[in-house]
Amino acid sequence: MTAEPLGTAVIEIRRSRFYAHLYRIERLDDVAAVLAGHREAYRKAAHHCAAFRCGSREEFKNDGEVGRPGRVLLDLLHRHGLASHALVVSRIFGGVLLGPGNVGRAFRDAGEAAIREAGVTR
Numbered sequence: 001m002t003a004e005p006l007g008t009a010v011i012e013i014r015r016s017r018f019y020a021h022l023y024r025i026e027r028l029d030d031v032a033a034v035l036a037g038h039r040e041a042y043r044k045a046a047h048h049c050a051a052f053r054c055g056s057r058e059e060f061k062n063d064g065e066v067g068r069p070g071r072v073l074l075d076l077l078h079r080h081g082l083a084s085h086a087l088v089v090s091r092i093f094g095g096v097l098l099g100p101g102n103v104g105r106a107f108r109d110a111g112e113a114a115i116r117e118a119g120v121t122r
Contacts, residue, residue: 003034006085007118013106015094019045020114023086025054031086035061038090045090049107052086053077065091067100069107076111080120087111 005021012018019042023034031052038048051060051073058077060070073087089110098106 003030003037005114005118006120007114007116009110009113009117011106011110011113012094013102013109014096014098016096016098016106017092017094018089018106018110019092020087020089020110022082022111022114022118022120023088025052025084025086028052028054028057030054031059034086034088038088042090042092044092046093048088048090049073050086050088051077053083055084065103065107067103067107069104072104072108073111076108076115080115082115082120087114089114 003023005023007022009020047063047065049063049065049069051070060074062070089107
């Protein structure tokens with residue numbers, strides 16, 4: 001990885017593994033480096049969903065995953081008041097389809113766990 005995560009978490013749901021990392025970012029360029037690091041570290045992952053807030057800019061990326069998990073991750077950043085952070089969750093598919101609702105919940109639970117582990121919850 002290019003940056004050190006503030007918090008990490010791994011959860012497993014129906015044989016799919018979700019690797020969540022919370023990062024502090026200073027510039028938008030940091031997000032590309034963080035995503036590149038995730039693609040390198042989790043090569044077997046089918047999706048690398050992310051949300052970030054930096055200054056007045058905010059974005060999310062679903063990376064082709066169903067259930068709009070990037071939006072779910074962005075909501076977590078808002079809920080916890082994280083304004084200069086990126087939250088990235090990489091999913092390694094376990095062979096069982098989860099459906100949009102369960103995918104969104106799985107990404108939310110993984111992101112929440114990483115935020116809790118970082119100790120930056122409100």
